[in-house]
Amino acid sequence: MSIPPKAEQKLVILAGNPNSGKSTLFNQLTGLNQRVGNYPGITVDRKTGTLHLSAEQEVTLLDLPGAYSMYPSSKDERIVVRQFLEEKKQPDLIVYVADVSQLEKQILMLTQLKDLGYPVILALNMVDMPGVTIHADQLQEHFKIPVVPISGKTGIGVMALKLQIVHLLSQPNVSEEPYYKFSLQEKQLTEYFGDRIPFQSAYGKLLTLHHFEWLEHLPEGLKSEIRSKTIAERFNSIQSQISETLSRYSRFTPSSGKRCIWMKVEQA
Ligand SMILES: Nc1nc2c(ncn2[C@@H]2O[C@H](COP(=O)(O)OP(=O)(O)O)[C@@H](O)[C@H]2O)c(=O)[nH]1
Ligand SMILES: [Mg+2]
Numbered sequence: 001m002s003i004p005p006k007a008e009q010k011l012v013i014l015a016g017n018p019n020s021g022k023s024t025l026f027n028q029l030t031g032l033n034q035r036v037g038n039y040p041g042i043t044v045d046r047k048t049g050t051l052h053l054s055a056e057q058e059v060t061l062l063d064l065p066g067a068y069s070m071y072p073s074s075k076d077e078r079i080v081v082r083q084f085l086e087e088k089k090q091p092d093l094i095v096y097v098a099d100v101s102q103l104e105k106q107i108l109m110l111t112q113l114k115d116l117g118y119p120v121i122l123a124l125n126m127v128d129m130p131g132v133t134i135h136a137d138q139l140q141e142h143f144k145i146p147v148v149p150i151s152g153k154t155g156i157g158v159m160a161l162k163l164q165i166v167h168l169l170s171q172p173n174v175s176e177e178p179y180y181k182f183s184l185q186e187k188q189l190t191e192y193f194g195d196r197i198p199f200q201s202a203y204g205k206l207l208t209l210h211h212f213e214w215l216e217h218l219p220e221g222l223k224s225e226i227r228s229k230t231i232a233e234r235f236n237s238i239q240s241q242i243s244e245t246l247s248r249y250s251r252f253t254p255s256s257g258k259r260c261i262w263m264k265v266e267q268a
Contacts, residue, residue, distance in 0.1 A: 010059040010169055011089055012051065015080065015113060016097035017106045018066030021125040023047075025097055025152035026063040029162075039079055053166050059092075068105075070112045070207055071241045078214070084116060085199065085207060086217045093168050094120045095161070097152070101132050104253060111179040111248050114145065117201035119172040121164050122147045128154045142252070144175050178203060180248055189235060196222060210237050 014022045026034075030049030037046040047063040064083060065076035072078045084090075094113050098106040103124075114120050122143065124134055128151040140147040146164050150157030182190070182202065190197075190205040197205040198217075212218055212226045230237070 010092040011062065012059050012093045012095060012165060012169075013062045013064055013083070013091040014095050014097055015064050015109070016066060017068055017099070017102070017109065018076075020066065020097045020099045020102070020106060021152045022063055022066065022097045025095075025123065025125065025150070025158075026061060028152050028155060028158055030061055042075060042079070044076060044079060051162075051165075053162055053169075057166065057169075059165075059169070062091075067109060069109050069245065070116075071210070071245070081207070081211060082215070084113070085204065085211065085215060091118055093165060093172070094118045095123050095165065096120055097123045097125050099126050100124045100134050100149075101126065101129065103134070107252055108245065108248055110143070111252070112203070114143070114175065115178045115180055115201065115203035116199075116207075117174055117204065119168050119174055120145050121161070121168060123157075123161055124149045125152055127151050128156060143179075145173060179251065180244055182206065183240070183243065185233065185235060186240060189230065189233060192229065193226070209235070210241060 014026055016022050026047065026049065029051050033050040033052075035048050037048070038044070039046050044065055049061045049063070050058050051061040052058045062083075065079050067077040067080040069077070070081055070084075072081050096110045096113060098110065110120065110122060122139065122145055124136060124139075124147060127134075127149045134149065136147040136149055146168065148157055148161045148164050150161050152158070180203070186206055187202075189209055190202050193205060193209070197208045199205050199208060208215065208218070209226060209230060212223050218226075229235075
């Protein structure tokens, strides 16, 4: 079997919070097969590389800037949102890289990317560091996605991660059940616009309703329609973003102040 031409290559995206180890893992996975480009109009590197999965299969790997959430508060975070909402070439798979010792903070965006409808693998990074034991099986059960403990630095688990990538590319694990349940108003508004908002998942439509003012791919006519409708319905975007974020947190943290059920801190 010959390797397909570049244009048809599948796209795997490395996403996660800043400093979770995406670039280190990217270097592990792509070695010298890297290309650095630019995002249009900004001085942030756009790093892609070739990931060889087997003799017959190679995919394009994209190393995204770090972000905490799909509600961006910085330039880098907007790049991430644009990548998912605007780019024609949608990822075939997301490898979500999280620092095990920072899991509670880092899980928010994982649940958002999952709700966008992409197949996702959780790569629990930095397991070479002492201090935290993670019950990967409990995480896997809770989020219904594969969880692979790795160290991008030492290479522990990287082979298992590659095998999981191969597996998911052939059998995508898109879950039907969204992690976040829309409010009645969010449901009505996304249903009202339906397929006129060019994103398949309901959550992609909701994010478009939040971000339409600065998204460049939307036609002006649609933008002004979204503007008038959301004003008429008194849709409070900020309040809705806050409620959604709190609702997501409440599902993976038992109650304020306590640690996640699946995290056990080892005694020193
Ligand atoms: N101990 C350890 N450190 C790591 C690992 N992966 C990344 N780091 C370190 O964490 C920091 C952030 O890594 P980087 O790859 O730049 O994160 P990015 O912001 O997500 O691209 C760097 O100092 C890395 O050397 C790992 O698996 N184990
Ligand atoms: Mg990086």
